[in-house]
Amino acid sequence: MATQDGVNTDWLPQPSRRGVLQGGAATLAAGAVLGVGGPAGADAPASTRGPAAAPGMAIPVELIVNGTRHALQLDPRVTLLDALREHLLLTGSKKGCDHGQCGACTVLLNGHRINSCLSLAVMHDGEHITTIEGLGEPDALHPMQAAFVKHDGFQCGYCTPGQICSAVAMLTELHAGMPSHVSADLQETRQGLTDAELRERMSGNICRCSAYPNIVAAIRDASGQVA
Structure with a gap:
């Protein structure tokens, strides 16, 4: 008498080898239809896979x-x-x-x-x-580009295009009287270009080479030429 934890299990149906194989084949077939068979549904029909850039999209x-x-x-x-x-x-x-x-x-x-x-x-x-x-041409640099060259405001140069574009727009914002998080008076129509203001307004541009002192000097130099 077969028992499990003291309970008679003779009455339970015993799985055959044929039944196990048939059940596994049915599971694999269902998985292929639903797109879950193989790595990341590789065997699934295209219509059941994740979104892709289809022709004509x-x-x-x-x-x-x-x-x-x-x-x-x-x-x-x-x-x-x-x-x-x-x-x-x-x-x-x-x-x-x-x-x-x-x-x-x-x-x-x-x-x-x-x-x-x-x-x-x-x-x-x-x-x-x-x-x-x-912004400028090789033989006619924008004032901000010329200032970055003059003050060596870069090392590897990877961040420099973003630094220059950001600095040009930042000076426009400054001249328009837009305040920053460190502005002493939010009602002041024209903010001064203090070191704190300049660094705060350029804080979204990171230089991993840490050429910040030269970047600050370049922006200060160009500030009188960029409206």
Whole structure:
């Protein structure tokens, strides 16, 4: 008499080898249909897998970059940074953290600074974007670019395009009287460019080489030339 924990189990049906194999085959077949068989549903039909960029998913987007109008066909998930770098081949804007924390991807959108890695390209259809390539020319540098060269405001240079774009927009904000977290008087129409103000307003741009003293000197030098 077969027992389990003192209970008679003779009356229970005993599984056969054929039954076990048939049951396993049925389970595998059901898993294949539902897309759970194999690693990450590799054997599942395409219709049951996760979302993918299907042909024809791209939509028309028009970006005005550095004064030039570009008609693009983009997947709606493409960031503005990737549209600039991968589709327009404007690689001056850098992908640093890709999380909006380092500022290396800063560009000007209608004159205001944004982290292009956090913004989708389709959100800016018909809008004006300025990258580091659009600020000046090699033989006619923007005053901020010239100041960074003069004061050696960089080392590896990876963050420099974002630093310069951010600094240009920051001075525009300052001259417009926009306060910061360290402004002494929120009602003051024109904030002074103290070290505290400058560092606070540029705090979204990180230089891992720590060239901050030279960056501050460059921005101060250019502040009288950038409106």
